[in-house]
Amino acid sequence: MLIDWFTVAAQIVNFLILVYLLKRFLYQPIVRHMNEREEKIANRLQQAAAKRAEAQRQIDEFLHKQEELEQQSVEKLEKAEEEAQKRLQELLEQARRHVENKRHGWLQSLDKEKDEFAHDLKKHSSQKILRCVQRALQDLADEPLNNRLAEVLLARMKKLDHDLRDRLSRAAEAGEIIVRTTCKLDDAMKSKITTALHEFCNKDAEVDYQVDNGQPLGVEVSAGSVKFSWSIAGYLEELEEQVLTLIEEKSREASEPSGEQADPDDNKAPMRTDKE
Amino acid sequence: MEITPDAFIYWQHGFARLNATIAMTWLNMVLLVGISALVTLRLTSGEKLGRGQNLLEVVVSNIRQQIGDMGLKPVDEFLPFIGTLFLFILLPNVLAVVPGYRAPTGSLSTTAALSICVFVAVPGWGIRRRGLVGYLKLYVQPSPFMLPFNLMGEFSRTLALAVRLFGNMMSGAMIAGILLSLAPLLFPVLMNILGLITGVIQAYIFAVLAAVYLAAAARVHQGQEEKNQRQQQHDKGGPTHG
Numbered sequence: 001m002l003i004d005w006f007t008v009a010a011q012i013v014n015f016l017i018l019v020y021l022l023k024r025f026l027y028q029p030i031v032r033h034m035n036e037r038e039e040k041i042a043n044r045l046q047q048a049a050a051k052r053a054e055a056q057r058q059i060d061e062f063l064h065k066q067e068e069l070e071q072q073s074v075e076k077l078e079k080a081e082e083e084a085q086k087r088l089q090e091l092l093e094q095a096r097r098h099v100e101n102k103r104h105g106w107l108q109s110l111d112k113e114k115d116e117f118a119h120d121l122k123k124h125s126s127q128k129i130l131r132c133v134q135r136a137l138q139d140l141a142d143e144p145l146n147n148r149l150a151e152v153l154l155a156r157m158k159k160l161d162h163d164l165r166d167r168l169s170r171a172a173e174a175g176e177i178i179v180r181t182t183c184k185l186d187d188a189m190k191s192k193i194t195t196a197l198h199e200f201c202n203k204d205a206e207v208d209y210q211v212d213n214g215q216p217l218g219v220e221v222s223a224g225s226v227k228f229s230w231s232i233a234g235y236l237e238e239l240e241e242q243v244l245t246l247i248e249e250k251s252r253e254a255s256e257p258s259g260e261q262a263d264p265d266d267n268k269a270p271m272r273t274d275k276e
Numbered sequence: 277m278e279i280t281p282d283a284f285i286y287w288q289h290g291f292a293r294l295n296a297t298i299a300m301t302w303l304n305m306v307l308l309v310g311i312s313a314l315v316t317l318r319l320t321s322g323e324k325l326g327r328g329q330n331l332l333e334v335v336v337s338n339i340r341q342q343i344g345d346m347g348l349k350p351v352d353e354f355l356p357f358i359g360t361l362f363l364f365i366l367l368p369n370v371l372a373v374v375p376g377y378r379a380p381t382g383s384l385s386t387t388a389a390l391s392i393c394v395f396v397a398v399p400g401w402g403i404r405r406r407g408l409v410g411y412l413k414l415y416v417q418p419s420p421f422m423l424p425f426n427l428m429g430e431f432s433r434t435l436a437l438a439v440r441l442f443g444n445m446m447s448g449a450m451i452a453g454i455l456l457s458l459a460p461l462l463f464p465v466l467m468n469i470l471g472l473i474t475g476v477i478q479a480y481i482f483a484v485l486a487a488v489y490l491a492a493a494a495r496v497h498q499g500q501e502e503k504n505q506r507q508q509q510h511d512k513g514g515p516t517h518g
Contacts, residue, residue: 004282
């Protein structure tokens with residue numbers, strides 16, 4: 001007999017005991033923990049969904065704030081650009097005024113320099129003209145002219161006062177009399193002058209004739225420290241003095257009206273016209 | 277040649293005797309309960325699972341899945357019975373490859389005991405679910421003429437359960453023994469591997485068939501419950517729709 005009924009009964013009991021034991025030690029704990037885990041996972045998913053919703057809300061809020069900030073920054077940028085433009089205009093205006101002032105001062109100084117230069121030019125040109133006249137006269141001086149000059153000298157000697165004549169006489173006693181001319185005199189004229197000098201001094205003093213091309217056209221007589229002469233230098237000096245006086249007067253007249261223009265802030269000041 | 281472990285008697289006192297079947301069953305029980313207790317002592321519901329817990333969870337969740345697929349609800353009510361059937365048969369079938377181990381499932385007494393358990397459990401759950409009359413009505417459906425056939429089917433399937441498992445396990449051991457004498461080197465190993473597969477399949481078949489028989493007794497009841505629920509919902513919602 002393959003079936004042992006005691007064994008069958010024992011196995012039934014064994015099986016029922018095992019059902020109880022496995023239920024107690026295996027199924028219940030495992031199922032409980034699996035359910036707990038599922039619950040946890042479900043909770044986590046729920047939390048994750050909530051957090052995702054919160055994150056989405058924060059993202060929306062952040063985007064909204066970002067848009068606001070961008071808007072504000074754009075507005076501020078526009079304002080700053082406007083202010084910068086305004087400031088630029090102010091600075092340009094200041095710079096323009098400054099440049100205008102500088103230009104005005106520079107033009108004034110230029111005018112002044114121009115006036116001074118013109119004044120100097122007139123002065124120097126006058127002097128140069130006179131020098132040229134003098135040199136021309138010297139170059140033109142030849143014997144006849146010198147003789148003529150000597151004659152003029154002789155005529156003037158006759159008109160000299162006694163005081164000068166006495167002083168010359170005393171000086172002639174101490175040494176020779178020197179006659180300087182621009183060019184050489186002829187002998188006749190020399191003897192005429194010597195005679196005239198001897199008469200003039202009442203003595204036979206020695207007369208030395210010297211030629212000096214550097215001195216102005218004319219004749220000079222010197223004895224010791226006494227000296228008298230006649231030349232065109234005196235005329236020329238007088239002429240120069242008169243010309244310079246005239247230029248000074250003209251310059252003063254020209255500078256007087258310019259003093260009334262002084263308003264440095266006036267940007268619309270007209271350009272000074274050349275007075276000449 | 278002994279074909280059943282019942283024949284190996286270690287101790288006997290009158291009617292009672294301790295044979296290899298009972299002894300090996302106790303060993304199996306100690307192993308199953310011991311391993312389960314050892315693992316479930318350190319259970320966690322956190323993220324990191326131990327290997328033992330992972331293995332047991334895989335086994336238990338698959339058994340629950342199969343029970344659920346059979347239509348048995350709630351699953352946890354049937355889990356101890358069907359799950360224990362499966363493990364009670366699986367463990368000796370797998371351990372059968374260990375030399376010196378005598379699988380209790382190779383004993384007709386064991387398979388008969390398990391079949392008797394199923395034979396009792398099916399009407400037990402049927403009566404519990406729908407009452408004695410309700411369960412007994414199943415035997416006269418679809419017509420009272422079917423009563424003898426239904427009763428015959430009830431007994432024959434119990435017998436089939438017992439003999440199928442016994443036959444498979446016994447034949448595995450027998451074939452291994454015969455081949456051992458004919459070609460002792462390689463074939464017994466192959467047959468043992470084949471026996472492993474057969475053992476696992478037989479454990480699955482036994483558990484699934486038990487579930488099917490239980491479901492057959494309970495599903496009618498569940499179908500009626502669902503019908504009643506639909507009827508109630510229709511009655512409540514009727515006036516509003518009308």
